[in-house]
Amino acid sequence: MTAALASVRPSAAALGNDAKSAATAGQDHAGAFWDRQDQALRDKYRARRELAAITSLSRVKKCGRVSTNEGGEVSLHHTPGPEGEPGTAGFGGLATCGSVWACPVCSAKISARRSKDLEQLINWNADRGGTVALLTLTMRHHRGHSLRELRRALSAAWRHLTQSRGWKRWKTDLDMDYVRGVEGTHTDLNGWHLHIHALLIFPTDVSAEIPALTCEVYTRWAAGLAKKGMSATAEHGIDVRVGNGAVEKMGKYISKLAFETAGGRWKRGKRGSRTPFQILADAIDTGNERDVALWQEWEQGSHGMQQLVWSNGLKQRCGVTEVKDEEIAEEDGGGELAGVLPARSWKKIYPVAEDLIIATRHGGVPAARAWLDARGLAFEFEADTTERAVQLDPGDAPFAWLKAALAAEDPEQRRERRRSYYRPATAL
Ligand SMILES: [Zn+2]
Structure with missing residues (x-):
């Protein structure tokens, strides 16, 4: 005193x-750093799944499992990392408990x-x-x-x-x-x-x-x-x-x-x-x-x-934005929309969802596609990010624009042609 x-x-x-120190960790330790990040993700996701069976809170029971979209689909998001580093990946359109x-x-x-x-x-x-x-x-x-x-x-x-x-x-x-x-x-x-x-x-x-x-x-x-x-x-x-x-x-x-x-x-x-x-x-x-x-x-x-x-007014004075816990939990965190996983696929992905995130984090969209293909799971993915066929109006409700775009398209034609979906960063 x-x-x-x-x-x-x-x-x-x-x-x-911790994440901030990755860049300064040095090349020798960078690999170990990302391994730890992956392990932490596995631990968290597994714990949340196990928790669903014993929790007394209904929001927690649904967190990360139940789709908030009418059709039950879940989106996969990905942003590439800087040269030589993994990017970020995450799911969207899922209930989050915000606890x-x-x-x-x-x-x-x-x-x-x-x-x-x-x-x-x-x-x-x-x-x-x-x-x-x-x-x-x-x-x-x-x-x-x-x-x-x-x-x-x-x-x-x-x-x-x-x-x-x-x-x-x-x-x-x-x-x-x-x-x-x-x-x-x-x-x-x-x-x-x-x-x-x-x-x-x-x-x-x-x-x-x-x-x-x-x-x-x-x-x-x-x-x-x-x-x-x-x-x-x-x-x-x-x-x-x-x-x-x-x-x-x-x-x-x-x-x-x-x-x-x-x-x-x-x-x-x-x-x-x-x-x-x-x-x-x-x-x-x-x-x-x-x-x-x-x-x-x-x-x-x-x-x-x-x-x-x-204390009153402190956040404002030091420039910290007021964000509720629930809002932070809802952010999909993965960046650009990479693709959409239909309900029947999500059911099979959920028990090992962290593996798909880790694959996407390290290998981007091609790794996600390979992961899903290997398991015979259906998905709607973009093939070429330069062909941005659908532009999202930021005013649109999540997925309303996507549903409209898909509904307007003949299913046969959809299979033929890989669509590209794009969400501007500001909407995330
Ligand atoms: Zn939660």
């Missing part, structure tokens, strides 16, 4: 923006975006000569507390703190802003553990004020908890880090929200602590009923909880 607050610029890695807490696929997508938002915020703040601190607030708990109970107490105490006169005075005097997140873990010994991470943003160096601020925050936090019959200790209830340490810890928190950071390495944290996604992975691996029940308690207890809350 005594360390001077430095203006911090985060490295991409500090905030968990940052409960879906291995959506959470990764959303967390990646939120991590970029934070990077932008921290760089913006560093540019204006500002400083940051990370405030972590916890409460005492035991196994008898339900997740819902803890969540209620956490929300009430945070509200009590941020609506207090003391907090408002600090906010005005130091021109303080914040982004707050909630983290949940579980141990067999003590049950659920919820805590708050709040990144505090200041336009100037406020090192001298931090001890007094910490003291006041702790008092208000403890008073807020007491109203709900909960408590905190000064020793464990509050932790404040400044400068680089703050950014790193916030980055770790965001990256821990993504399923793949725990993927394949399901080691428990200190004192047997598990993140919800680690509980999910254990539930999938072992089918342990208690883990399944714990996971479902997490799904229900975290439902509707906001991952990150920004």
